[in-house]
Amino acid sequence: MIYLLLSILASTLIFIHFKLFERFKVNTLQAIVVNYIVACTFGLIVYEAPVKVDEITSSKWFYGAIFLGFLFISIFNVMALTAQRNGLSVASVASKMSVIIPVIFGFYVYHESAGLQKIIGIVLALIAVYLASVKSKTSINFKKNLFLPIILFFGSGVIDTSIKYLETTYVPENGIPIFSATIFGFAAIIGLLILSYKFTFENLKFDYKSLIGGTLLGIVNYGSIYYLLKALHFEGLESSTIFTVNNVAIVMVSTLLGLLLFKEHISIKNWIGILLAVISIGLVTLA
Template identity: 60%
Template sequence: MIYLALSILISSSLFAIFKLFEVYKINTLQAIVVNYFVAFTIGYSLSNVKIGLTDIPQQPWFLGAIFLGFLFISIFNVMALTSQINGLSVASVSGKMSVVIPVIFGVFVYNESLGFIKVIGILLALIAVYLTSMKSDSFVKEKHLLIYPILLFLGSGVIDTSIKYIETTYVQDGGVPIFSASIFGIAFVIGLFFVTYRSFKTKFVFEWKNILGGIALGIPNYFSIVFLLKALKTDGLESSTLFTINNVSIVLLTTVFGLILFKEKLQVKNWIGIVIAITSIIIVAIA
């Protein structure tokens, strides 16, 4: 459980980093691309499985890493669009409610348990995510703009599901760091192409603070994935339980961070969501 706790804590800290990007006017796209390079460098350096860069394409998980790398950079951008067009609350709800996708996958593919108590806990978790995240800016006024939350919901769910499947099927013991590093490296290459393409359409402005922002984001981002992958290897902890606790806890902790660090105001429904979130975590953990 220690790896799950560390993943939740570090993933939640990413919220504060993104908020600081706004404060210091850091170019989010450039920082995200740098973040993936930093995460790749750390993972490759720390890996116990010493293989050359040219040998990575020969690994059994390489195609899966390409798929995840593409999803990582794509869903990051969809998340940004959802936040800008539909509101931060909609982005949070869409991303974290996607927990139903890996939960359903775990039940049908891995034959994981789904008793009455666990179902109640998962349903409470979804209600908690909704109530905790929804703020006054969350109303979607135009139906066609729902495409962004839907894509974020599906993409986030597919990422969690794919990480679990590829990790259990193709990644050997001790191979988590190099596997994680490869995902980030591929996301970096794709992001670099995207930034280059954007530079032809709009003037490219280089600032050192974007590099520093990417470094500050890349270090915790790498370890959040590594600890999640290690948590997935925990004996006796089903993925449906893990992803439910993980996603609800991140929403809960980021809400607390916003309250304490950025003096965000919570409505009554947000406080109710926090109570339900804690209840759902306890129920799912017991189940």
């Protein structure tokens, strides 16, 4: 359970970083690329064994890590586009409600328990995510640019599902740091190619603040994935429980921190969502 709590904490700190990027006018794309470089480096440092490229490339999870690295940066850009064209609430709802995909995967592939209490908890969690994410005075238009929320929903779900599958099938516990580092490494390579294009053809200017912001983000971003993988590796908790609690807790804590740290307005809907989040976490965990 401690790994799950640390994953939730790290993921919530990611939210704080993005809010601070907005406040201090940090170039988000550049910070994201720096973040992936730092997260990869951090994983290589944490890895206790010698780093051998031939062993990494011959690992059964290697091509899965390439696929996840591509998804990481692609879905981030889809999330940014969704927030810009459909609204932040739509982006939040689409990405967090995708938890249903790895949950269903866990039920059917790993034959995890699906008792009435857990199902009620999962349904309440989905409702909680929606209510806690939707901000007042925000126009929610799922029909406008519909393909973006759909891609974000399925992309986020595929990322969580792929992480679970690779962790369960191919990654030993002592291999989690290097597996995580490889994912971030390929995301960084793709990000650097995108930045190179923008610097060359779009006259993008270098933002030194992105080095500081990206470095701090990279550390907590690595922690969010590392501790999630450690939680998934723990036999005492099922993946359907972990993903449900992880996603709904991140939304709940982020909403409360938005109130406390950034003086964001929380509507009655949001408070109901937070209450349902607490209830759903209790139901799913105790099930």
